Amino acid sequence: MTATPDYAYYKGALAGARLPAAFVDLDALHANLADLRARAGGLPIRLVTKSIRSVEILRRVLATGPYFQGLMCYSPAEAAWLASQGFDDLLVAYPSVEPDDLRAVAAQVRAGRTITLMVDGAAQVQRIATIAQLEGVVLPLAIDLDMSSDFPGLHFGVFRSPVKGPGPALALAAEITRHPSLRLDGLMGYESQIAGLMDQVPGQAAKNAVIRFLKRRSIPEVNERRRATVAALAAAGHALRFVNGGGTGSFESTRADSSVTELAAGSGLYVPTLFDHYGAFRGRPAAGFAVAVTRAPAPGIVTCAGGGYPASGPGGADRLPRPWLPTGCSLIATEGAGEVQTPVRVPTGVNLAPGDPMLFRHAKAGELCERFNELLLVEGGAVVGKAATYRGDGQCFF
Numbered sequence: 001m002t003a004t005p006d007y008a009y010y011k012g013a014l015a016g017a018r019l020p021a022a023f024v025d026l027d028a029l030h031a032n033l034a035d036l037r038a039r040a041g042g043l044p045i046r047l048v049t050k051s052i053r054s055v056e057i058l059r060r061v062l063a064t065g066p067y068f069q070g071l072m073c074y075s076p077a078e079a080a081w082l083a084s085q086g087f088d089d090l091l092v093a094y095p096s097v098e099p100d101d102l103r104a105v106a107a108q109v110r111a112g113r114t115i116t117l118m119v120d121g122a123a124q125v126q127r128i129a130t131i132a133q134l135e136g137v138v139l140p141l142a143i144d145l146d147m148s149s150d151f152p153g154l155h156f157g158v159f160r161s162p163v164k165g166p167g168p169a170l171a172l173a174a175e176i177t178r179h180p181s182l183r184l185d186g187l188m189g190y191e192s193q194i195a196g197l198m199d200q201v202p203g204q205a206a207k208n209a210v211i212r213f214l215k216r217r218s219i220p221e222v223n224e225r226r227r228a229t230v231a232a233l234a235a236a237g238h239a240l241r242f243v244n245g246g247g248t249g250s251f252e253s254t255r256a257d258s259s260v261t262e263l264a265a266g267s268g269l270y271v272p273t274l275f276d277h278y279g280a281f282r283g284r285p286a287a288g289f290a291v292a293v294t295r296a297p298a299p300g301i302v303t304c305a306g307g308g309y310p311a312s313g314p315g316g317a318d319r320l321p322r323p324w325l326p327t328g329c330s331l332i333a334t335e336g337a338g339e340v341q342t343p344v345r346v347p348t349g350v351n352l353a354p355g356d357p358m359l360f361r362h363a364k365a366g367e368l369c370e371r372f373n374e375l376l377l378v379e380g381g382a383v384v385g386k387a388a389t390y391r392g393d394g395q396c397f398f
């Protein structure tokens, strides 16, 4: 591979591919894997499936060694489907009480797989207990600990779990142990405001400084909350198999909490644009998509077929796919990434003809896979294989 793959590299690699096409650069992916491993400092990493969404890629990553252990899934139906294909040690990171999905999980647990479901309240616990009892299985549960920080006038973090510390965690653990069809298996405390918020964005010096300041204040507080909650559960006799924490952007601070037994990461593999600018690490773009230039409506502008794949989250320019290669290209503010075609401003000296690829990167990691049936696997300057996405496997969980 060239040191930094450029437009000519990918144009050559993708020559002959039908466009639009999504791809994963395996060389960059493996370099990103090595970085994550080094940053984990010896803790195992649970692979976040929502940021991968391809069984073939999940298998490849898990096969690289013992550093990656288990999967963090986003729905019970997904976890049951993955379990049916041989994956094990699956943690569903978000609560769900969908009866069909829970029954599918119960069937896999009965068959010997470990699938742990997430809860943060008694109502979920009771619904899951009823189904587990009817299905004749004991389902393992994990408690989702809220890891946001409340500063005067500012909620720094996400709105997810109402479990805000040892007291509510102990109460929930007691509720879980009341049900013979359930057992408490672990705890997850995900500090999204540290792990998923860029703090070194070019041109935003003041905002970066504020975010870094808030992160510095939040980290000791939430680490202590997680540590104290785990200690309180242990003192009450709840032995946890795992304590999961962090995400791609927070390995360094998460592993400073000695109660954490494993980290979680997914975005650090493909490295989408929302993971470009962190002080703690620098990944390599390892996934993208190519659309075909179809016409040139004005000097300095080409229009491409497809491209309108915005990411979830607060609507804004940072959620749009970004023209990547050739370098210097940009979206047009009045059109953005279009439903069936996308105009792109190209810099002087860049000449693109109909049929040439325009390369984009997605803002988030796994959502790209909801737009494509397969990922072309690029290695050493050529397409060396294909990997079906969840969509290509006919799976859609949300």
Ligand SMILES: Cc1ncc(COP(=O)(O)O)c(C=O)c1O
Pocket: 048, 051, 072, 093, 190, 195, 196, 246, 247, 248, 249, 264, 265, 266, 267, 268, 365
């Ligand atoms: C519970 C949980 N853990 C970890 C992560 C980190 O995942 P990633 O590294 O893919 O950003 C996320 C992402 O949103 C998450 O929701």
